[in-house]
Amino acid sequence: MTTSAEQAADWLLSGLELRSTLFHVGRYCGAYRASTAGHQRASFHLVLEGACWLHLPAKAGRAASSTRLVAGDAVFLMRDMAHCLSPDAGAPDADDFAVRTGAMTPLDAPHAPADGVALACGFFEFRSDLGDALNSLLPDYIAARHDDARLAGARATFELIRAEAARTNDGLSPLINRLTDVLFFYALRAVASADDFAPGLWTVMRRAEFAPLVSAVIERPGDDWSTHSMAAFCHMSRARFCKQFAEVCGQPPAQFLALLRMKVAAEMLRHGASTVNAAQYVGYQSESAFAHAFKRITGLQPGACRREGASVPEETRVH
Incomplete structure (x- = not known):
């Protein structure tokens, strides 16, 4: 990689x-x-x-x-x-x-x-x-x-x-x-890092044309990452970007984007951030829309994630 x-x-x-x-x-x-x-x-x-x-x-x-x-x-x-x-x-x-x-x-x-x-x-x-x-x-x-x-x-x-x-x-x-x-x-x-790993998160990261995009989304999750803007970032047409991304990742760009955003939000919540602040930081203006997306991807409500973070000993986490 x-x-x-x-x-x-x-x-x-x-x-x-x-x-x-x-x-x-x-x-x-x-x-x-x-x-x-x-x-x-x-x-x-x-x-x-x-x-x-x-x-x-x-x-x-x-x-x-x-x-x-x-x-x-x-x-x-x-x-x-x-x-x-x-x-x-x-x-x-x-x-x-x-x-x-x-x-x-x-x-x-x-x-x-x-x-x-x-x-x-x-x-x-x-x-x-x-x-x-x-x-x-x-x-x-x-x-x-x-x-x-x-x-x-x-x-x-x-x-x-x-x-x-x-x-x-x-x-x-x-x-x-x-x-x-x-x-x-x-x-x-x-x-x-294995070459034969199933299509998904790390497969995208091993591809030179997509790895910079993943890093950029992680650094700036609240930016307007529309499919069009992600395609432009990768210097591709929208159609070509969607096709190649889905072939490599096994899921559409928007779904992958939501996954990365919820990962960032989960880290914030586990460190005590409010649901509103976490939602806004990762690009959601609606707290309810954020809560729905967060529950769908992580299996937890934002509040439950925050409470879990407060109760989990620091030494049980890998940083």
Whole structure:
């Protein structure tokens, strides 16, 4: 991505509220089948030592897959979904995905076999100022590979997680929760910069003809960004602009504009701005029209967003 596109992507991910909770930390050896499915929550698995296989059954729009994970890898399952970790390259039968086998032992258990795997597993919650608009762009799961050049900055974070897990007897350290939040942000940003990412926000930002427009809207959301003015900014005819923008983004320019404006407004509201001031700053003269658009895009009324901002601890947000 271009520098302006990277900055815009980081801006869209800012305000992301994360809260990770460790479920268990330990070692599996021999025959086992581990899973966090069935808890109605997004979850994660961090491979601290050794290796294992992540098996996902087929579902609508996605083929069954088996992926080898090694020390330093992490996988974030963005919603509750059938899956399992095992030492076997072959996936279990469809009816066996939910059947857990094997017992987890402490990391410092004596005489642990060399072919075992040490895991930190848990759950996480996240929400964005963009509500379901961001969630709908994300894949079912995100795999953060230890050798992914885009995640070079995350390696030190993973080493801190590994050291903290080794330091505590049961591994249930609040520091691991916070470090996992940071690791998730790295993984999410890597997905945003991938060339094969689904059409949407970041796809627009990677296009040289549209990235400056996105940056300009973020900087001046209250300007008169009509379709005609946006096309002129990109030095295109209105028809060509609408066609190319929709092909790249998967939605019309006006809808994308509303998304960016509501993101700006949400940040203002979470920092205590009044609904009137937020509405005017992002180009709305009618408070009711703004409230309707805000609810449609974020899923919240402006007042509820302001109250949430006042109640959320600062350390749970990614800036």
